[in-house]
Amino acid sequence: MAISNNEALHRISMLADLLPWQFEAVAEAVEPVEARKGTLIVERGSDDGYTYFLTEGEVSLEAADGVTTKVESNLDTMRTPVANLRPRILGVTAMSRVRGLRIPDIVLTAAGCNGKRLKQGMITDEDEDDAERREAESRLSFQIYRDLQSNKSILPSLPDLALRIRRAIEDDVSDARTVARMVESDPAMAAKLLKAANSAMYGGMTTAETCSAAVVRLGMQTTKQLVLTFALKEVFQTKNPMIRKRMQVLWKHSSQIAALCFVLAREIKGIQAExxxxxxxLHDVGAIAILNCIEKYPDLASDEASLEETISRMRGELGAMILRKWMLPAPVVAGARDA
Structure with missing residues (x-):
């Protein structure tokens, strides 16, 4: 029997402990899902930023090895998400006419549903002050989310040069000379790329003396990754003196983590170091979005503890939202979401 989205929401376990205003905020963000038999609802390996729930019909969950499991809508299956590990390890296909709903992950995070405190077995008693602080943080998280949705807050943008070079390479119509000319439009970027091409990591028998030679030596994909990496320092810069020091600390931390990831990846087969x-x-890029809009929230700016808690709560899903907007690969999105 078909049920309304509101009825379905009241049956979802992770929403059971929400305050009335939190529940209403989640309900406002719900999107209905309808699919005919045979429709691929969720692609294996994807990460679209939504949590899915089945309310009517039957779906098939298919693993990478071809093993399938059928799931039919009932009171138990309505309580929990469908194929929710990220990136998705299961594809979801409609086996009949299917209805369901999906909720943006960032909304569930703002409500605290994806927070560490609400994970099963980790809920602890808290005093009135803690409860009030958590509610205030949740309200602030929802406000940041709404501002992002209405473009009232500033999401970091992918640097223009990196974006143009990435598009040129991914369109598969540009040769090394064309890409090199684009790099040469930024002398600092050109110098960094030449330095990388002649480093011990990539160096050949002779010195690469031009950008074209550097691109040929590095290859298109490595060039794309390195240009993006070199350009990203712009994202961590701000004219706001209130948060400049915090941004510098964030850049230093992210650079150190990046270096560690690079070294580890070189020791593991199947992982591209770049x-x-x-x-x-990029694992902490979500924190940048919060810091960029801090002027709008004076209570947050003046309370270090609340700022840290809000960043901790929101940075993962905010980061994933930004990286999806930049159309970066699922592993990069997952790195920010799960950091």
Whole structure:
């Protein structure tokens, strides 16, 4: 029997302990899902930023090895998400006419549903002050989310040069000379790319003396990753003196994690070192979005503890939202979300 989205929401376990205003905020963000038999609802390996729930019909969950499991809608399956590990390890296909709903992960995070305190077995008693502080943090998290949705807050943008070079390489119509000319439009970027091409990591028998030679030596994919990495320092810069020091600390920390990821990836087969470097560099990009809009929230700016808690609560899903907007690969998105 078909049920309304509101009825379905009241049956979801992770929403059971929400305050009335939190529940209403989550309900406002719910999106209905309808699919005909045979429709691929969720692709294996994807991470679209939503949590899915089945309310009517039957779906098939398919693993990488081809093993399938059928799930039919009932009171038990409505309580928990469908194929919720990220990136998705299961594809979800409709086996009949299917109805369901999906909730943005960032909304669940703002409500505290994805927070560490609400994980099963980790809920602890808290005094009235703690409860009030958590509610205030949740309200602030929802406000940041709403501002992001209405473009009232500043999300970091992918540096223009890195974006143009990435598009040129991914379109598969540009040769090394074309890409090199784009790099040469930024002398500092060109110098860094030449230095990388002649480093012990990539160096050949002779010195690469031009950007074209550097791109040929590095290859298109490595060039793309390195240009993005070199350009990202812009994202960590601000004109706001209130948060400049915090941004500098964030850049230093992210650079150190990136270096560690790069070294570890070189020791592990099947992992591209440059992508690992990028994952490390971007793992805290969600914190930048919060710091960029701190002027709008004076209570947050003046309370270090609340600021840290809000960053801790929101940075993962905010980071994932930003990296999806930049259309970066699922492993990079997962690195920010799970950091």
């Amino acid at each position: 992508e690992a470097l990028l994952i490390g560099l």
